[in-house]
Amino acid sequence: MGCGCFWSCFYIHVVVCLLFFPSATYAIAGNDTDRLALLEFKDKIDADPFGVMSSWNSSIHFCKWYGVTCSRRHQRVTELDLNSLKLVGTIPPHIGNLSFLKVLDLKNNSFRQHIPPEVGRLRRLHTLYLYNNSLSGEIPSNISRCSDLIILSLINNNLSGEIPAELGLLSKLEFLSVSKNSLSGSIPPSLGNLSSLATLSAGLNNFVGNVPESFGRLKNLTFLGLLMNQLSGIIPSSIFNLSSITLLDIASNQFEGNLPTDLFISLPKLETLNIAVNQFDGPIPYSVSNASNLRDLQLQGNKLTGKVPSLERLNVLVFFIDNNLLGNAEFDDLGFLCSLTNASILWQLDISRNKFGGEIPECFGNLSSNLEMLSLHQNQISGKIPAGIGNLVNLASIEAYKNKLSGIIPQSIGNLQNLVRLILDENKFSGPIPSSLGNLTNLNRLHSADNNLQGTIPSSLANCKYLQLLDFSINNLTGTLPPQVIGLSSLSIYVGFAQNNLSGSLPREVENLKNLGILDVSDNMLSGEIPSSLGSCTSLEYLYMQGNQFQGPIPLSLSSLRGLQVLDLSYNNLSGQIPEFLAGFNLTINLNLSFNNFEGRLPTDGVFKNASITSVMGNSRLCGGIPEFQLPACKLKRSDKRRPKLIAATIAGSIGAILVVLSFIFLLRLRKKSHKLSSSYSENSLLKLPNVSYRDLHKATDGFSSANLIGTGSFGSVYKGILDEGGPVIAIKVLNLQHHGAAKSFMAECEALRNIRHRNLVKIVTACSGVDYQGNDFKALVYEYMDNGNLEEWLHPPVSADGNYEESKNLNLLQRVNIAIDVASAIEYLHHHCGNPIVHCDLKPSNVLLDDEMTAHIGDFGLAKFLLENIQNNSTNQFSSIGLRGTIGYAPPEYGLGSEVSTYGDVYSYGVLLLEMFTGKRPTDNIFKEGWNLHKFAESALPNRVDEIVDPILFQGESHSENPRSGRDNRTTMECLISMVGIGIACSAELPANRMDISDAAKKLCLIRDKLTAPDG
Template structure:
């Protein structure tokens, strides 16, 4: 019954067809849950339900179909954890397809029961945790797809037993460690994709690694070596040579110094070894903690979600500062307010967006948590890297910054604001033009969603309203509507969204333009002064080019003590002020061009990034951060 236009639910009465051996419902418009009654089909050999709109979890009762050779549930909206019973179907030999759903949680250890399986595809989900060692028992496997998830840790050594692999894709996860050398001996392997992870160290040059078109390792900044076509940096072994020489010297000294010296040295080395071992254990446990964070552990890490640890409150949840690993690791936890109907959609949208993107100016998600609290209520949270300098909103509209020791004045100078503006623009350019899949529209760009790390580098966060664009970026809009009402925040939302138009990359450009104007005027778009037709866009537009000094944030013209020392003449000070005024005129011009009313007349983010770099190169004469 495949390849039709069937809609509605799969009838539970299908479970009465006890002698049924093959069931094909793929490529239809079926919805609802997979009936539990299908577990009664003990003679079923092949079951294909892919390419539909099925929801809910996989019924554990399918584990009773002990004759299954093929199970295909890919390209649906299935969610929850994958029941271990599915991986207990040792009869599966043709393939198990679970890709492009919304499965969460770790991969069950029972995957090792699939000893006869040829193809396992669980790509494009939200699976977390380490890849279990038991997968090495699947010795007949030829294709393994695990890309587009949140898997962490190293590649298990048990992969060395999968010598029949022909295709292996582990890309777009959070895997780390070294690339195992045993892949070199996999004679059947003709496609190996390890891109966009956190691998480090030497890339082999033999076996499948000889062919750059068969192997991909891009997006792993700590790799070196490999064949020239991979364009990786050369490995530097000088440090290891120095270490060996140092150890030799210590050995000679210890011999010369006699027994007392030997005892002292051994004692010292033993203490160092203990410290190193403790660090390794700490590092390992830190990773494992992030993989297995539960409601209980997050409650403890946030001091029972104490208001003292509250970093901010958004549309669909609250963000808390959390400390794990005995105080050694700080993280940010976004707890969804599931009493709001749209919160679950926001959770899924953010996971969907963040699992497909890797960029230095985007907030990195570490893991997700989906469970229940002590009252049995659903609990969902996203765990991010902690940004020590808070949000751009705090720096623009708050006079003080609170850190662990004291409070400091929050004054961003011109160079800092320009750098942050470039960071945000670079992130949007990546989302609109360089994502591996479809372009992503952020839909809620504003200062509170721009976070700053310890080097004051800007990171765009909060993808709860993000949408995938189904059109290329030459089009002003997508054909995808939002189910969460008007997209964005008042003041930053483009006017066409308020009239019911679809989301578009030009909508993000408008929000960026308003953010840029706010950064350099230090006026919110919702300021009381903006009444009637007057808004931040027209306020700046009417001041260009002669009244820039009147509308700009006065702090930008304030000379610091070191500036005064350098500018020991009136002419130098006047030149500096003139350069600031020229820079602001250009920056305001970009902001106004981005926030015009008609979407098609706005700049695109590629041109914005180019213009911003020209401003920095021409006027500030430096690329270094203050």
Template sequence: MERNRPVLPLAGFTCGRRHQRITGLNLESLNLTGSISPHVGNLSFLRVLNLQNNSFSHEIPPEIGRLHRLQDLLLNNNSLGGEIPSNLSACSQLLQIDLGHNSLVGRIPEELGTLSKLRILVIRYNNLSGSVPYSLRNLSTLEVLSASSNYLTGSITDIFSQLKKLTEIQFADNSLSGMIPSSIFNLSSLIRFSLQLNEIQGTFPSDLGIFSPSLQYFDIASNQFSGTIPVSISNASSLGHLGMQGNSLHGKVPSLANLHKLERFSLTSNNLGSGGLNDLSFICDLTRATNLKHLGINMNNFGGVLPECTANLSSSLARFYVSDNKLVGRLPNGIGNLVKLESLFLSMNQFSGEIPPALGKLQNLYQLDLAINSLSGEIPSSFGNLSRLTKLYLDDNNLQGNIPLSLADCHNLEILSVPRNNLSGIISSKIIGLSSSYIFLDLSRNRFTGPFPQEVGKLINLEYLDISENMFSGEIPSGLGSCIKVEKLHMQGNFFQETIPLSLASLRAKGVFTNATATSVRGNGNLCGGLLEFHLPKCKFKQPKKGGLSLTLKFIISIGCALLGGTFAFTFLYHCCVRRDIKDDSSSGSEKFIRLSYQSLLKATDGFSSSNLIGAGSFGSVYRGSLDQGETTIAVKVLNLVHPGASKSFKAECEALKNIRHRNLVKVLSACSGVDYHGHDFKALIYEYMVNGSLDEWLHPAPTVGETNESPRSLKFSQRLNIAIDVAMALDYLHHQCETPIVHCDLKPSNVLLNDDMIGHVGDFGLARFLLKLPDSCSGNQSSSLGVKGTIGYTPPEYGMGNEVWTQG
């Protein structure tokens, strides 16, 4: 009886009905590590080997070449290295090979061309080099060929004449050059064609079979294509993504009336247009694309006016780039109908007339660039409705009047740039002190008058201030002494008088005063004093009147001051001696941060794959990644810059972590601030990876699908006590051993991470605050972040009642 009982298959294993041999091995997404065992080659009946979305490293075992019945080989999203085994060609039944998102090196084996049944070949996001093998022309059943994000070189060989079933060709982000084989253009079955970020040259025939109703994605951006856009593009009625930016295309844009499904369309940085009146007639064709979200036609030669039909573009349009063309006339009022717009760039044209007040209806707008035009009139007061606006560029126009007071309602404004206009009047303190969000403020070359507001001292994040070539008068505001981050300060060409404020003397060792050439005060004839590098005359002080204190009283005051000074000196020396070891330890722990680009982070996280997502919060998401071919595991926190507080969180965390080191603080390895491949701002922080997750996951384990009867993981009392001590040590260091005390403001179990030894590390300093006293011009403590502290679940009561943050909160 026992001998006839059927064998129950283990989880992840599939067995044949006849011979009870293993035919399928599915161990996907189980966080498996180590190397793939060569003994897998003994499973001679295996048809499916699925190990994707794990952390396997080392080489692909060549013993897999013995699996002659193998049909599906799925090893993507791991950390595999070495070369692709050439003897995979012995697996003659293979239908699908996916080795993407690994660290494979070497060339693509010529032998793969013998796999006559192969339908899918995916080798993207690796470190493969060399050319595309000519033998791949024999894969007549191939449907998907994906080799993006490698280091492939040379020209694309003509392998496509026999590959009639291809639906996807992806060679983006390589170093391919030369011409495209003409046979590609006749593949009418293509759904996706991706060739961006290479060095491909050539022109397009006027009639391309590739532009068929089945084509959904076509991207040739950042290459060296020339000639005109073929008129047959109108046949691609299913096209959703059309990217042609960064080439040398010229001529007229053909009709796009049939492209109803278009969502992203970019012609940026070409030579399209003639400068004539009808260059933008294709804009009206795009009004039929009801899902259009991105439209980029900037950096071309388009002329004429921006047509009124612009108002009828998709209500989903979020990004509209028209800068650097030869457009003239007034801006259409109907732009205000595009209520989903987030970025609107109209700079470097010849637009005239007044700025339409209807732009104030674009309440989702966070970037508005109208610079370098011939716009006149006043800045619309309706701009005060743009509550999410972070960047406003109005440079080089003919604008008049004053900056409207309503702009004080734009509390997220980081960049206000209005130089070289005819603006006038007295700058309101409400505009200058609207919030601490300003990073860049340029009011230069206008006709502003009166004193410059003292409220400038509230701009604690200000890095660039230019108020030169105006008619400001009075004293230079002493509040500037609080702007310790300023790196460039220009005040020349005004009527400032009296002495340089003493409050600025405290900045000499920081910011702008480390480089006197970054500061200019010339042209203010009545200024005196200040740094020697400013070459200003000495201030003439009036002699004090005779009389005053008696000789006896002066003697008593002198003795008292001497005793008080001695007490302070003794206290200072004592603290220096006590804290010297702490400071020495801190300074010795400083180290250089590794340099990481957007591309390296993209590869490290497998294209920010959802399989590597380990957490998400209000300001961004955290991904697991691998560097140095899988030898170093990192955690990458990618900021969601659409969130209005994300940029502040990034700066606050960088400021808090750059000079602190402690065994119970999460170690920051690097930071990355730049743009991604779509030209969007990108900010990320890179940390040491904590393999045991957060304390919250151990205190409140979530039930998983298919949970076994085994008891969930838990913490012993000794472990809980040790973790509590770890957190206390971290807080003691932050509160009492840092040169400037730091208050975390968001300490909770999910922000306490555990390494492989279950040692607690405090992380997430996005709401941290420095307890640094400001000068008298500003009250309270200087903070690296604003707003309510803490998160949902618990916030210290004193924060909600408006009291100051302190170390016992």
């Protein structure tokens, strides 16, 4: 090739390079900017449990890094998707350098601090997912510069301040969710300019003021969620003209006024309407009969009045109108039920706690066969239960207590083979117990106390192999106790046949009740000897056999009932000596042996040293005992010189005994028929326990070594130790007596534990009150040790030094439900079944202890209060050894306003604990500020967005891909989660009167557990 040709070619090459070099340089520089921005992002990650950031290294091109998507042509980052990886860290301002970014998805992580304002530089961004993190600070106003933004989701963070008015400039925005934050102020009217907006979710914040009138311009809006704020006033009428709306959720605010008469005409596409817990009044609009698309109607907790209109075109899944003022106690109040027969998918129906009167119409049996929950309780409903109820074959729960229902319980109830709970207490039912109840083989609880049932107890009930509670107290039943029924080994909570006319003996098959807590056969005509087989019921805590015709001695086998708190054998024909083993029982509430034929010397040890909880009057042949019993001295051989004194003492003792008997007979005439758990209480009585020394505890804990320290509390520290070599491990709570109130806490806890005993309460082993080696006062309580620590450690496992969670601390859904049931059972016992009600006052996860089988036990009674109730005037006196404190986030709001302690307070704390268990959020989380709390956070998600707020770990192992509700198993899981969160919300209502009773909560929880463990669930 010649030189001319060479230089000519070289020149052309140079020109080409000069022409294209600048653009090539720019492409390389921009590409490198993305790489550097990603490295800055990686540098701000503090914890990466799944190790996804390890792929972000120089060995591969950054476009192949985990979660990174690039454009093909220019190799620029267009998507950054790192959702649900448990990442911990901050979002660096360098994110704004990813100038080609269209999708930023960081949801379901633990990013903290603020959203960098540099996000506003991402002009191509159309999707921004930051929900379920811990981001704080204000929403940057310059997000409004992301003019292509279609989706902006900031749900469930700690964001504060107001919604920037500038967001009203995002003309393409279709989805805006800022719910579950700590945002405050008013909702900006500028959001009414978002003409493309389809979803607006702003629930669970602290917004105040009215709903902007400008929202009436959002013609494309399909979803409006404003629940659980402090919004007030009247909903603008223009909102009710947004015909595209499918979901309107404004529950738990302070809205008022009447519902528009044409509400369901102007919103023809409405599928979900939730206005629960507001102050709406007036009638339910008659236009509801046209709401053919409605699937979820929740009107509960308002002041709605009048009759319920016809619902003939309604095909709802959920229909809740409970806790209103509906009905007029008139004969046709329930006519609307007939129109509900067209609702073929009806699943839950709750009309409880209203003023409905009249009879249940015959058409009731034509309701949807899909109905699972039916709540009619606490109304004034009369008449019979229609036989057609037997058509509702999927019913799992019927609650109709506290009405005026009468007639017979229909045999057709036996068709409901999915029934788990049947509660018919406090009505006027008569006739026999239907034998068809024996067909209900899934039945867990059967309540029909305080009615007028006659006839015998059908032996077919023995087929109910899962029955845990059986109560037919206060009826007119006759005949004998069927051995097959009284011997059902599944009975573990309560068996009640009190105040009937039963005769015959107590069957020996009672020995099968090894797990039973309460047995009550009092006030019948039972006879014969107490069967020795009763000694096999080693879990019994309450045994009521008074008011019968039992005879013979107390069998020695009862010495095995060491857990008894109440033993009432009064008003029988028992004889022989009172056995010494009773003195060794820790009967903390009541021992009543009165009015029998016992003879001989009365023991003076143990429970017989306490006349306030022990009664032996009406046994004329007893002698001895402590002076308070005023029994005659036992006869001794005496000289003739002392005989006059002996005669005088005998006469005086006899006169005293006669006076005592006459006094008791007078009091007996005032005795009410109502069946109550008896108890005695003395303000000065303290826990009677074997005392251990400081030296014993010092040795047991290796000198209170820090290696044995397992926790600290309000008034002291807890250590692990062993009292005796080879003995069981114990937990030792050492009081810090320098802390104000610690000594009173010790007294309060002693008093509480003296009076209570339950399988779900922590058991005390012994106590120590003395001095340490330096001569300082020393007080400690010794408990049984719980191998699995406390619930706090399981809900919020610590993060290790490498940033990883302790995976072994995960609780699955069923475990959480079981723990919730355990805690509810303990609270129900404290409030209703331990004599004088006890309020715990400090329910929280750290006070819920878990044993080796993950059974929950409530501990720490240092703040407990006793309520001394006067049933006649409903007054309540409080006794406590310590002023109320409680724990921030768990203490009910009324305590902060100076209200008296009540059982409602514990229910509130339980509700918060329940919500924490299923959302994984502490009530003191940073997102809960300025009126925003865990209750509102949960309520805003019901029922359609529960999957967004529950602890993500509950979905691990579920094959739900994008939709956690897909599939039969996942549907059951979601239904149970919705129910659990609903119970937590109902228990933690702001007003005490609106809170669910703990007994109702426990029942609903058991129903959920049964559904989860059902063979097809």
